[in-house]
Amino acid sequence: MPASRDVTAARVAIGSDTDLAWVRQQVRQAAAGLGFSLVQQTKLITAASELARNTLIHGGGGYMEITPCPQGTAPGLRLSFVDSGPGIRNVEQAMADGYTSGGGLGLGLSGAKRLVHEFLLDTCPGRGTTVTITAWATVVPSARPEAT
Amino acid sequence: MTDQVGANEAAAAQVCSFLQRRREQIAQRWADASLFRTVFTLSREEAVEACKAVVDALADVALSGRPEDIAAPAFGTVRDQLGRMAASRARAGFTPAQISEEVAALRAPVVELLRGEFTDSSEATAQEGVLALTVLMGSLRLVVMETALSAGEELIARQRLQLLEVATPVIKLWEGIVAVPLIGTLDSARSQVVMESLLEAIVAQRAQYAILDITGVPTVDSLVAQHLMKTVAAARLMGAECIVSGIRPAIAQTIVHLGIDLGTILTRAGLADALAYALAQQGIEVSAHRMARASTR
Numbered sequence: 001m002p003a004s005r006d007v008t009a010a011r012v013a014i015g016s017d018t019d020l021a022w023v024r025q026q027v028r029q030a031a032a033g034l035g036f037s038l039v040q041q042t043k044l045i046t047a048a049s050e051l052a053r054n055t056l057i058h059g060g061g062g063y064m065e066i067t068p069c070p071q072g073t074a075p076g077l078r079l080s081f082v083d084s085g086p087g088i089r090n091v092e093q094a095m096a097d098g099y100t101s102g103g104g105l106g107l108g109l110s111g112a113k114r115l116v117h118e119f120l121l122d123t124c125p126g127r128g129t130t131v132t133i134t135a136w137a138t139v140v141p142s143a144r145p146e147a148t
Numbered sequence: 149m150t151d152q153v154g155a156n157e158a159a160a161a162q163v164c165s166f167l168q169r170r171r172e173q174i175a176q177r178w179a180d181a182s183l184f185r186t187v188f189t190l191s192r193e194e195a196v197e198a199c200k201a202v203v204d205a206l207a208d209v210a211l212s213g214r215p216e217d218i219a220a221p222a223f224g225t226v227r228d229q230l231g232r233m234a235a236s237r238a239r240a241g242f243t244p245a246q247i248s249e250e251v252a253a254l255r256a257p258v259v260e261l262l263r264g265e266f267t268d269s270s271e272a273t274a275q276e277g278v279l280a281l282t283v284l285m286g287s288l289r290l291v292v293m294e295t296a297l298s299a300g301e302e303l304i305a306r307q308r309l310q311l312l313e314v315a316t317p318v319i320k321l322w323e324g325i326v327a328v329p330l331i332g333t334l335d336s337a338r339s340q341v342v343m344e345s346l347l348e349a350i351v352a353q354r355a356q357y358a359i360l361d362i363t364g365v366p367t368v369d370s371l372v373a374q375h376l377m378k379t380v381a382a383a384r385l386m387g388a389e390c391i392v393s394g395i396r397p398a399i400a401q402t403i404v405h406l407g408i409d410l411g412t413i414l415t416r417a418g419l420a421d422a423l424a425y426a427l428a429q430q431g432i433e434v435s436a437h438r439m440a441r442a443s444t445r
Contacts (some may be wrong), residue, residue, distance in 0.1 A: 021333050024367055042398040044407060049369040097407055108368040111406035
């Protein structure tokens with residue numbers, strides 16, 4: 001029996017600044033429930049915060065979908081950020097560190113990618129953007145086998 | 149069409165005169181309804197008085213000829229009272245649906261009384277009258293719910309403003325050293341307030357050192373970092389050196405992965421370290437008391 005709490009798939013609307021705080025809380029709860037370590041939680045929440053803000057500012061609002069996604073014995077969490085905004089014309093440029101079209105630091109997409117294990121960007125100019133990230137709670141193996 | 153309007157007006161006028169005539173009886177019946185009975189627990193007279201006020205308001209609305217108008221000025225006189233009643237029910241753990249149901253339950257006794265009036269007139273007239281009264285009671289239900297909900301929204305907006313003020317105290321730690329303990333989400337509105345109060349404190353306290361403690365900030369993403377950098381830059385322009393303290397291990401790792409360069413900002417792990425640094429810079433040495441040193445010799 002898994003020790004972690006049950007985490008079910010959920011959808012969170014992103015339509016205002018206050019929704020961003022709700023997104024962070026939902027991700028924190030789900031990640032903590034699956035047994036993510038504090039550092040892993042913080043990384044995932046920060047990535048979610050960046051992407052949710054992109055959804056709000058560049059995509060004009062949308063939603064986030066949380067789905068548990070275990071890999072073997074390791075619990076995992078997949079987050080999809082979906083908007084139907086203008087899309088990204090130049091993905092390479094958008095993914096570059098320091099490039100911004102919104103007055104920020106330009107680290108949202110590239111930074112979020114570095115914070116998670118899997119990063120998928122699906123965009124089409126005029127038809128919106130979907131960013132899907134996945135992180136697994138990696139259990140650190142003990143440095144050496146226990147003495148018998 | 150005009151006939152219909154005329155009939156509606158006639159029905160409304162009828163309902164109005166009915167409400168005025170049977171005011172006492174309606175109030176007596178309503179005072180036993182759960183909505184009034186549980187809110188006005190002190191005395192039955194109090195409940196009856198409250199019921200009469202509502203009946204009067206309804207009669208005035210009926211008189212205006214627009215029983216469906218929830219913005220009718222006549223409702224204004226009982227809006228406060230209705231809002232208090234709804235709030236009291238909500239505090240008792242009732243859901244909006246249940247409160248709405250309780251208001252709806254007020255309809256049956258009045259309709260019953262009205263039907264009793266029409267024993268000798270035609271069925272059509274009776275129908276018109278009951279319909280007008282039903283519309284009127286529906287409006288009352290909407291008014292109660294609207295009042296309750298807008299009160300809730302007002303409360304939330306007020307609390308948000310309060311939070312904005314409360315959450316950003318600037319503390320004078322020492323002569324020339326001020327600190328802001330940041331707690332919670334640092335969004336654009338909050339960081340604006342923080343920056344303003346910090347800059348004001350720097351001037352007022354003639355501070356040379358300002359400490360921003362982020363122990364209570366759960367997430368530092370690129371926007372929060374940008375807000376911090378802007379605040380530090382502004383403080384620097386005022387001639388104060390800024391120290392960001394309270395960076396937890398998890399936050400530190402996240403900032404590095406995110407690629408944020410905080411190299412230009414002076415940082416310390418804890419508030420105590422930041423204070424020690426600022427004191428040392430001012431040439432103030434913190435040491436144990438002479439007596440204590442003597443005893444260890």
